[in-house]
Amino acid sequence: MNARQLGCGMLLLLAACDPGGAATAERPAPHWPPVPADAQGLRHVYPGESIQAALEAAADDPEHKRVAVHAGSYRPDAARQALIWFNARHDGVVLEALGHVVLSAANPDAGNPSRFGFPALVNHVVYFGDGVGPDTVLRGFEITGANGFVTRAGTPPSIQPPLDAPRLQPTTFFYTDGGGIKIFGRSYPTIERVSVVDNYASPCGAGVSIEHRGYTEGEVVFRDCIFRDNRSPLTGAAVDLLDHELGSAAVFLNCLFVGNASNSELDKRGRKYGKWKPLHGCGALTVFPHSRVRVDRCTFTDNRNAVDDSASGNRYTRSIFWRNQLPGGWAPEAPYELDLADGDGVSDCVAGGDLVDLRGSIPAGKNDLAGPEPGFDQRFVPQHPAYAEVGYRPPEQR
Numbered sequence: 001m002n003a004r005q006l007g008c009g010m011l012l013l014l015a016a017c018d019p020g021g022a023a024t025a026e027r028p029a030p031h032w033p034p035v036p037a038d039a040q041g042l043r044h045v046y047p048g049e050s051i052q053a054a055l056e057a058a059a060d061d062p063e064h065k066r067v068a069v070h071a072g073s074y075r076p077d078a079a080r081q082a083l084i085w086f087n088a089r090h091d092g093v094v095l096e097a098l099g100h101v102v103l104s105a106a107n108p109d110a111g112n113p114s115r116f117g118f119p120a121l122v123n124h125v126v127y128f129g130d131g132v133g134p135d136t137v138l139r140g141f142e143i144t145g146a147n148g149f150v151t152r153a154g155t156p157p158s159i160q161p162p163l164d165a166p167r168l169q170p171t172t173f174f175y176t177d178g179g180g181i182k183i184f185g186r187s188y189p190t191i192e193r194v195s196v197v198d199n200y201a202s203p204c205g206a207g208v209s210i211e212h213r214g215y216t217e218g219e220v221v222f223r224d225c226i227f228r229d230n231r232s233p234l235t236g237a238a239v240d241l242l243d244h245e246l247g248s249a250a251v252f253l254n255c256l257f258v259g260n261a262s263n264s265e266l267d268k269r270g271r272k273y274g275k276w277k278p279l280h281g282c283g284a285l286t287v288f289p290h291s292r293v294r295v296d297r298c299t300f301t302d303n304r305n306a307v308d309d310s311a312s313g314n315r316y317t318r319s320i321f322w323r324n325q326l327p328g329g330w331a332p333e334a335p336y337e338l339d340l341a342d343g344d345g346v347s348d349c350v351a352g353g354d355l356v357d358l359r360g361s362i363p364a365g366k367n368d369l370a371g372p373e374p375g376f377d378q379r380f381v382p383q384h385p386a387y388a389e390v391g392y393r394p395p396e397q398r
Contacts, residue, residue, distance in 0.1 A: 032056045107121050
């Protein structure tokens with residue numbers, strides 16, 4: 001075991017679990033093992049080493065901000081709030097995968113099988129906190145394994161240093177939502193070529209939870225991302241843009257949403273909050289009132305509903321919404337493609353399913369709402385010529 005591995009292991013041993021999920025005192029900050037940059041200014045992380053140590057080293061370096069994580073699986077060894085985290089001191093850091101890199105919330109060898117959420121050991125795989133701008137980049141990872149685990153125990157150091165702004169005090173959803181990725185406060189990272197796969201969170205936002213609390217002068221950008229097989233009892237199994245009174249903001253460019261199941265079986269935590277949209281349920285992408293979203297050249301298929309958007313002025317362009325009728329769930333009424341409070345911003349899209357436009361808000365003249373069978377291949381590229389200019393394409397095919 002080298003010095004970097006030893007430092008990581010000591011950190012993980014310090015991050016003990018709080019079985020009841022209650023708030024506990026934050027532990028002293030660890031001494032991070034050094035992670036020097038190479039001649040090209042790049043810091044390297046290999047399996048068994050600490051990604052967070054490299055992020056801290058990059059944060060301290062005024063010039064060399066890139067961290068490369070080499071192929072393998074990276075997982076927590078003890079319970080804490082996040083596997084890796086970014087806050088204001090990490091602004092401008094670029095974290096990228098070299099080869100197939102899996103960041104997982106789960107570690108069945110270290111967790112307590114009797115605790116809710118096992119084998120997950122973290123609330124969020126990746127956390128982006130207040131003070132992160134668009135030059136902060138996450139690129140090329142698979143993010144998986146979240147399973148409804150929640151701890152409020154202090155991670156050394158905290159994933160979110162204390163904030164003075166009254167609107168930015170953490171509440172329950174800070175801990176519970178965003179099993180794959182949690183984005184909080186004035187945080188506007190760029191997320192590219194990331195696959196968010198097979199995560200569960202309760203009550204909402206299994207894949208990604210965005211909680212800007214009304215600070216929407218910036219937006220999170222997702223480019224060439226895949227959201228697949230994420231599950232939540234209530235809203236936004238793939239992505240949830242909170243919140244009901246203040247709003248969040250995001251852009252989705254060339255992204256694929258498939259197999260995401262909102263409105264899943266209600267667990268004990270989910271039952272506390274009641275059912276948002278109790279008849280037809282919510283979509284893979286949930287946009288709460290006052291939130292802002294732009295969706296361009298994306299594909300939604302085989303989700304339990306595609307999009308529910310309760311805000312106004314949002315744009316959906318050149319996208320495919322095809323048979324988002326994944327069976328199951330608690331909603332008593334039929335599944336739908338789009339439930340939009342304001343459909344005027346939908347243009348050049350192709351959709352098909354038993355119930356395409358739940359509210360009748362989408363201008364049919366600017367869209368094809370009864371499209372032909374797309375003929376998706378194994379990578380969800382449509383083969384029918386009617387879809388030549390719409391929907392997701394793997395980045396290497398564009």
